[in-house]
Amino acid sequence: xxxxxxxxxxxxxxxxxxxxxxxxxxxxxxxxxxxxxxxxxxxxxxxxxxxxxxxxxxxxxxxxxxxxxxxxxxxxxxxxxxxxxxxxxxxxxxxxxxxxxxxxxxxxxxxxxxxxxxxxxxxxxxxxxxxxxxxxxxxxxxxxxxxxxxxxxxxxxx
Numbered sequence: 001x002x003x004x005x006x007x008x009x010x011x012x013x014x015x016x017x018x019x020x021x022x023x024x025x026x027x028x029x030x031x032x033x034x035x036x037x038x039x040x041x042x043x044x045x046x047x048x049x050x051x052x053x054x055x056x057x058x059x060x061x062x063x064x065x066x067x068x069x070x071x072x073x074x075x076x077x078x079x080x081x082x083x084x085x086x087x088x089x090x091x092x093x094x095x096x097x098x099x100x101x102x103x104x105x106x107x108x109x110x111x112x113x114x115x116x117x118x119x120x121x122x123x124x125x126x127x128x129x130x131x132x133x134x135x136x137x138x139x140x141x142x143x144x145x146x147x148x149x150x151x152x153x154x155x156x157x158x
Contacts, residue, residue, distance in 0.1 A: 003107060005029075008071045012101065015040065015078040016054055019047040033070075035063070039081045059097065060089035068103040077112035079121070091120060099128045099152065108150040111137075118146045129153040 016034035034054035
């Protein structure tokens with residue numbers, strides 16, 4: 001996906017862990033909101049110690065933000081961490097919240113998920129009018145990891 005540097009201003013790392021994605025973007029002129037999911041260990045103190053901003057949030061609930069606030073959402077191992085949760089927290093619910101937060105023509109990077117989950121996300125993405133591109137990158141253990149790039153289409157009712 002062809003992304004120009006000026007297209008990205010507001011970024012959300014939906015599973016920030018220690019804020020590494022935010023640090024990787026530190027030379028770019030972007031603002032990053034680091035979110036630690038409630039289903040994970042609370043690592044907000046480490047994020048704050050790095051001088052970054054962040055929040056603790058349960059992705060089974062709406063995130064307190066205006067719609068279309070973010071240009072880029074980064075979801076690393078987010079969906080699999082909610083897979084075992086049965087009640088009121090479906091993959092579709094999290095994707096709907098992502099769609100609400102993402103501006104038209106915004107980007108999503110999904111990584112760290114198994115092939116079956118990535119396949120389900122691709123199937124659902126078209127229903128949200130997201131264009132998808134699947135790439136495989138080598139991880140630390142020299143294994144090929146699926147990385148899904150999505151872009152929300154701009155649409156209008158005529």
